[in-house]
Every structure is written in structure tokens, then in C-alpha cells.
Amino acid sequence: MHTTGGAAEAVAGREPGAAASARRPVVPYHLITALDDPHTRVPVPERRYIARSADGLRTVLLALPHQGRDPDLFLAEADASRYLLGPCAAPADALAGPGEPAWYSLPYLPVLPLPTVLAVHGGPLPELTVRALGAALAQTLAVVHGQGLAFAGVSPAAVLLSAAGPRLTCYGAVRAAAPNGAPRSGLPGLEAGSLPPEQASGSSPDFLGDMYALGAVLAYAATGYTMPERDELPAALRTIVARCLSRDPGSRPQPAELADALGDVTAADDRAAVLGPGWLPGRVIAALAHQSAAVLAAETPAAPAPSASSRTPTPSSPSRN
Template structure:
């Protein structure tokens, strides 16, 4: 895709903020969808919107389940994510009541989904950016796994890129898509290349499945494909990504091993596992065109005018 087409595509999914809004989810007025639709983009595990509170004082990232997924499971996963304290996530701050349409909200930070960032950049991201993404995601997964939590929703669309670093969203998308024991391959919202074989066949989500998905995300950021040929991968990351993507769960590295292997500590001699991803967020880690697109999104959202909708979205 040429640069002009990529910029137009990114702009198209934010320009809806300029039109008066006539929809609600819960109490929130919708400004625009976060994710583009159309061929060439990997599936998104949830419906995601940028929205504003009724008093106009707060802007949030609002998530709702896809049609065909389990709304009760969606809310269980959102509530569990609200209690998890790990870095580099878009924190869940509000969950809808059990009655009514399900949704949850996170504070809005200007950011692009990883697939949009590739489109804006005009292709795969620089290795430096891929390493920052890997460090942040591995650090998040290490903390979650230590707390006994499996993310079960990591895919390219679950990763947001903003000026303050990557953010992970979409906790529990695999569990919301189908219960354990049922085939999950081909279900709406699940990116097939990011779904570990044992989870695709209905197995219970476990930490090794998150590592498989992490490898797929890094492969996507580096090549534009979640299942690339090994030769397409950067030579310095080829072995690590291939280990993450092995079919044998027991042969995959742990999140801490991924974090150590990137490496990140060398970027700052005083860095530790707890702050190593932050040590990589030096000027220039995010490509200039992506930075410009994030700034444009922020300006358009800030300028959005919201009118009281007539009826809530169903």
C-alpha cells in the first residue's frame, strides 16, 4: 500500500468525529470507532469506540462484545482485568451493570491499533519499534502470569501504540469467543495466526498460549504477517519469534525469558525487569508518520462535538 493510501485509511476511521454523534453505549456518547474495517486488516476481538461522558468532561475508550461472543464471559473478563495491576495495559476503570448491553471503559489515550500503525507507516515497523512492543508486552504478560492470569486475547488489534508506549487491551477474547472444549478456529474476532493451536482446538487458555500470540504479534509488527516465512523476520529476532511460535507449548519461552532475550537491560544499565520497557521509550522509538497520525487523532477527538442522541444503540 502506498503512503497516501495508508494515511487516507487512517484518517477515514477518525474523521467520523467531525459529524454530530447520535449513538450511545451505556451513558457514553460515541465519537468514532477506533478500528477501521475492510480487507487487509486482521480481525478485532471487540467493538471499540472513542466516547465521551454525558457531562462532556471525560473521554474514554469504550469496548463492547462482538455479535456471537458470550456477553457474560465478556463482563467476567473485563471485571478480572480491572483488578489486575500490571504495566502497559489500558486499564479497565468501569464495567457495565449485569442488566443491559455489556461494555467496559478505559481512560482514553491517543493511540492507534497496531494494524493501523503499519498502514500509516506504509509497511512493517522498524526493528527498534518491534523491540519496544515486545518488551512492553512481555513485561505485561510476565506480571499477569505471575498473578495467575492468562491474557487470552493478544493479537495485533489488541495492541495500541501511542506516544507514551504500547498498551494492551482485549483481555479474555478467546474465552469470550467460545467455552473450553469447543473449536475456536474461525470464530469472529479471533486472528487465526495469533491463536495457539491448543487454544484453537478448544483447550483452556494458559500462559504458553499468550507467548504464542506474542510471537505472532512481533512477527506481524516486523513483517505485516502473523505467520511469516522465517526468512522474512529480522535476523536478530528470528530465533526468538520462532521459539514463541512453536506448536509445542512446553518448548515456548516464558514471558520473562522473552523480556531478557530482546534484550532490554542493555538499553539502560540501571534498568530492571520492572522498568526495562520504559527504558526503551527514548525519542524516535515510534516512527514519525505514526506519531503524526496519533496527534491528528487527538486533535480530531478533542474537537468533536457531541449532541444528545435520540435512542441508545442496541
């Protein structure tokens, strides 16, 4: 766990340690710990923390935009994520209110980002885990695409693993990073290997771009790299992952085809079978238990009533392709 403090400073775009006079809560949360390893080399699309409400009754995953990012675009994508369905979708449940710095929250459960999972495990994940992860995420993308939405944010850091299965976060990170028509290659927070070539050059995110990004996630889980050599992948995964990573969007599989190739998935209710006993390595289960205990034991300072309430507005329409 990477402990931090000074919720007001972090939420206001300042790192903990600013002048004591600035220590005023501007959202109803106190930070407990950073979710991501500050030393990770894998780009993370947003700043993420485990946080607790000022009354101490609610623990959340709190996300904030990186410095220099457009806060309005960040909030627009978070707002649109509230429409997301699918077994592994992670829709925002609260957003910044008027006049607040940009933030959104998700309900907390013990989770680790995929890069942290590889670090805890000591290297690439077992093929069983990669298959289960990929099948569950493909099921989710099938539902999201069925809603007419491109996820536009799939990357290793966007995938959080819990004992019950993965959670797909960072919806719309590619759209929020730069408008269509503007190059996105090299932008902070976007993992180059997960960014489809057509989107790196400015094209609008679409369904087949999500499949490229999911292929990069599976490659990362299996090898530690989003762009490995073909023979570095497990033999049984080479063909389907290579198809996902094709530079020709038309050669990439559809979500249902990928799910079928990775596991025996015939209906949404089969998610429990895909993520059955043993799908996560023991060290990862232990790390999740450690996080849960540490968060439960964490002490946060008493705080006055929040200065602004969160909002859960009803937008007229979600972001689309």
C-alpha cells in the same frame, strides 16, 4: 479517523442510522469515532469506539461485544481485567450496569491499533520499534502471569500503541469466544495466526499460549503477517520469534527470557529506557497527534442525565488459566 454517530444505537447493538425514535442514550457516552479501520482485514475481538460522557467532561475508549457473542462472558472478562497489573496492562475502569447492554470503558489516551500503525507507517515496523514493543509487552505478561492469570487475548488488534508505549487490551477474548473444549478456530474476532494451536482445538488458555500469541504479534509488526516464513523476519529476531511460535508449548520462552532477548530489560523501571526517544516512527507520532486534535475538537450533542449508572463491582475472584 472513522466518524460515526448514534451512540444509543451502537451501544444497544444497532448500527448508527436506526429510527430517530430509538435515539435515546442508554449509557452515559456519545460516540465520537470508531477506533478501528472498518476495512481492516485483521480480526478485532470487540467493537471499539472513542466516546465522550454525556456531560462532556470525560473521554473514554468504549468496547462492546460483537453480535452473537455472549454478553455475560464479555462482561465477566472485562470485570476480571480490573485485577490486571503490569506496565502496559489496560484494565477496565467501568462496566455496564444492571439491565444495560454489555459494554466496558478504558481511560482515553491517543492510541492506534497495531494494524492501523502498520498502515500509517506504510508497511512493517523498524526493528527498533518491534524490539521495544515486544520487550514492553513481555514485561507486562510477566507481571500478569505472576498474578496467576493467563491473558488469553493477545493479538495484533489487541495491541494499542501510544507515544508512551503499548497498551494490551482485549483481556480474555479467547475465553469469551468459546468455552474450553469447544473448537475456537474460525470464530469471528479471533485472529487465526495469533491463536495457539492447542487453544484453537479447545484447550484452556495458559501462560505458554500467551507467548505464542505474543510471537505472532511480533511477527506481524515485523512483516505484516502473523505466520511469516522464517526468512521474512529480521535476522536478529528469527530465533526468538520462531521459538514463540513453536507448536510445542514447552519450547516457547518465558516472558523474562523474551524481554531479555529483545532489549536490555533488567527491572520494571527500565520500561522508560526500552521505550526511549525514537521508538515510534515519525508518521505514527503524527497520526497520534492528529487523533488527539480531532477528538479534542469533536462536538457531541447535549444529553439528559444517563438512564443507568456504570458499575465498578468488586468480584470475588478473577478468571484464571
